Amino acid sequence: MKKLSIITSLIILLFTSCDDTYKLKLRVENKTTLDKNITINLEEENNKPLDKVQFFIDGKEVAANGNSLEINTADFGLGKHQVSALVFIPGKTKKVNNSFEVYANIEPTIYGYEIINTYPHDKKAYTQGLEYYNGFLYETTGRRGQSSLRKVEIKSGKVLQKIDLDKKYFGEGMTIVGDKIIWLTWQNDKGFVYDLNSFDQIGEFKYNQSKEGWGLTQNETELIKSDGTNKIWFLDKSTQAEKRALQTYTHDRALSQLNELELINGKIYANYYQKPIIAIINPANGVVEGLINLKGLEAEMKKSQKLVEDDEVLNGIAYDAKNDRLFVTGKNWGNLFEIKLIKK
Known part of the structure; x- marks a missing residue:
């Protein structure tokens, strides 16, 4: 019996030794x-x-x-x-x-800009979402206790209609779907649905896998959402349920902190938070096909308005497709700019 135990131990040792090789x-x-x-x-x-x-x-x-x-x-x-x-x-x-x-398998095209028009913009509007609709701008602003939904006259900057968000929420991006406004919040894991005409809240929805709520736009069939990372999320337009996501990259880096979004001629335009840059993203694969350098606009605002806060940065993109007008602004900026892109 003792010999059998010794033989068994040797076999186990041999097997273990072989396995370790x-x-x-x-x-x-x-x-x-x-x-x-x-x-x-x-x-x-x-x-x-x-x-x-x-x-x-x-x-x-x-x-x-x-x-x-x-x-x-x-x-x-x-x-x-x-x-x-x-x-x-x-x-x-x-x-x-x-x-x-x-x-990405291509390098992004670099764009500069030309200012076509300059309009007044509320210096107290901490811009999170911006959209052109039927001749007006619709805007959402952020910060807890300051978040609001607005209808704005472009030429005068006058706020024609406004509601405030409950102070426990930090408002983020928005988009208009039919007769509804879809509005995100930042870290509360939920968004709200409002009636376009009355600004009455008529619904809400929960996020699922996305980290937070940042920017929002849409294509013909889906909502398109950013969450502060390099991910772009695609949501069901009717239920706001998250369906899928893709990651955004240039040829040499992941492009994170994607913020306010706008779909223009089939491409996603995304503010790069705390940088004076707008990325042009292919929604089919996440490739950054272009980068718009708006450093000059930021410098102009810092000089003319004496912006002092680190978060008073470029944010807000709106597009008038019928008249091919591109509008940009920033958080607490006193100007809204209509610009034309110039390929470098």
């Missing part, structure tokens, strides 16, 4: 670009036999050919993606992890 590595190109084919390889450095390998990307199994997997990055989109290999070796399984990050 497995040196597994999951090799993948960690930084790559959209539409590029890349290969993911599972390697055993000591050429030990492997029974089977299963590959997973972002938790979903992907069909492979033995120990190797070839993918096109367009199938997974921009951003960081987790790769795992479940390796079956004699007597047990092991899991090996790695990741890859997909960047």
